[in-house]
Amino acid sequence: MPPPPTEVRVARASSPVATPLSINPSLVSLANAAPESLNPAERDNVIGAATFRSTCALCHGPGIAGAPRLASHEAWAPRLQSGIETLYQHAIEGYRGEKGLMPPRGGNPSLSDDEVRSAVDYMVSRSVAAPKPISRS
Numbered sequence: 001m002p003p004p005p006t007e008v009r010v011a012r013a014s015s016p017v018a019t020p021l022s023i024n025p026s027l028v029s030l031a032n033a034a035p036e037s038l039n040p041a042e043r044d045n046v047i048g049a050a051t052f053r054s055t056c057a058l059c060h061g062p063g064i065a066g067a068p069r070l071a072s073h074e075a076w077a078p079r080l081q082s083g084i085e086t087l088y089q090h091a092i093e094g095y096r097g098e099k100g101l102m103p104p105r106g107g108n109p110s111l112s113d114d115e116v117r118s119a120v121d122y123m124v125s126r127s128v129a130a131p132k133p134i135s136r137s
Contacts, residue, residue, distance in 0.1 A: 048122025051115045055106040060123060066100015068127070076127035084124070091116045 038046065052060070052070070059067035068075030079087060089095075092113055094104035105111045106119070 044118045044121060045125075047115055048118035048120075051111065051119035052122050055108040055111065056119050056123065059106070066097065067102070068123075070123055071126045073127055076124065080124065080128070084120070087120050087124070088113075088117050091120050 057070070059065055060070050063069035063072070063075070068079060090102050092105060095102040105116055111119075
């Protein structure tokens, strides 16, 4: 049986008051349970997905506070032009841009740099445009 959800207080974009949000701790521990048999890229993807679900989805799911939504090529395209290292830096150190605010480590100071990078990679990999089919005439 999975552990009970943990109550976490987060400030919603529409309210300055923190409201309870349930997060299942098993998602957070998923990265530690990644099988050793996974190659590094697969393991990073598992860690990135778990980090996204436990931390990043709060803003990047609904797209609040200027956060680009997961799988939105239009929202991610301008950010991708700055390069992946810049995205890592903004996610780790925090960033205030024209469209919103990225808190350091997504507001979760317990995340390691590698967990943050894996989450960025996870979001970017799901937000790039699908290749256009080749037209044969």
